[in-house]
Amino acid sequence: MIEQDVQDWIGKQIVANDVVLFMKGTSEMPQCGFSMQVAQILGHLGVDYEDINVLDDMSVREGLKAFSNWPTVPQLYVKGEFVGGCDIVREMFQAGELQEMLKAKGIANNAQTETA
Amino acid sequence: MAMAAADIERLIKERFPDAEIQIEDLAGDGNHYSASVVSKDFRGKSRVQQHQMVYEALQGNMGGVLHALALKTTAP
Numbered sequence: 296m297i298e299q300d301v302q303d304w305i306g307k308q309i310v311a312n313d314v315v316l317f318m319k320g321t322s323e324m325p326q327c328g329f330s331m332q333v334a335q336i337l338g339h340l341g342v343d344y345e346d347i348n349v350l351d352d353m354s355v356r357e358g359l360k361a362f363s364n365w366p367t368v369p370q371l372y373v374k375g376e377f378v379g380g381c382d383i384v385r386e387m388f389q390a391g392e393l394q395e396m397l398k399a400k401g402i403a404n405n406a407q408t409e410t411a
Numbered sequence: 412m413a414m415a416a417a418d419i420e421r422l423i424k425e426r427f428p429d430a431e432i433q434i435e436d437l438a439g440d441g442n443h444y445s446a447s448v449v450s451k452d453f454r455g456k457s458r459v460q461q462h463q464m465v466y467e468a469l470q471g472n473m474g475g476v477l478h479a480l481a482l483k484t485t486a487p
Binding site: 329365380381383387 | 466
């Protein structure tokens with residue numbers, strides 16, 4: 296894909312899906328430890344998300360860096376908004392902020408039943 | 412490809428002169444680091460913005476020669 300098409304395509308993915316994880320590998324088979332951590336957190340919370348494997352398309356991998364102004368993968372988007380990479384997602388999860396944010400945005404997850 | 416801890420610290424220090432920086436070479440391979448950066452410049456910024464500021468300070472090395480830098484940013 297050419298650069299502008301990539302930017303448009305990424306923009307469409309984060310609008311069409313409530314939760315999108317750009318990652319190396321897939322949710323079933325992550326190919327990088329950082330991507331795996333985020334996939335595990337989302338899996339643990341029972342969040343339904345769209346996984347996009349940047350290793351499938353070099354233009355997406357490069358275009359994503361420009362799109363988010365973020366140099367690394369994984370990248371998590373919720374309701375079209377960039378949440379962060381692995382460190383931020385893990386920090387938010389450990390602080391309970393990720394669960395709160397998902398709840399505030401109306402994303403189904405099982406955090407409530409766990410903390411109850 | 413790898414990057415020395417001293418170079419990472421220098422680049423961050425240039426951008427955040429007041430910063431307290433702690434860098435750890437996690438795997439001993441010059442390629443997997445964790446960095447903790449405390450700077451008043453982070454006040455009022457979101458986590459994403461704070462990390463973006465550090466990535467900018469690293470001048471494109473992050474995701475390139477520097478493969479993995481676990482980042483923790485805090486305002487004092």
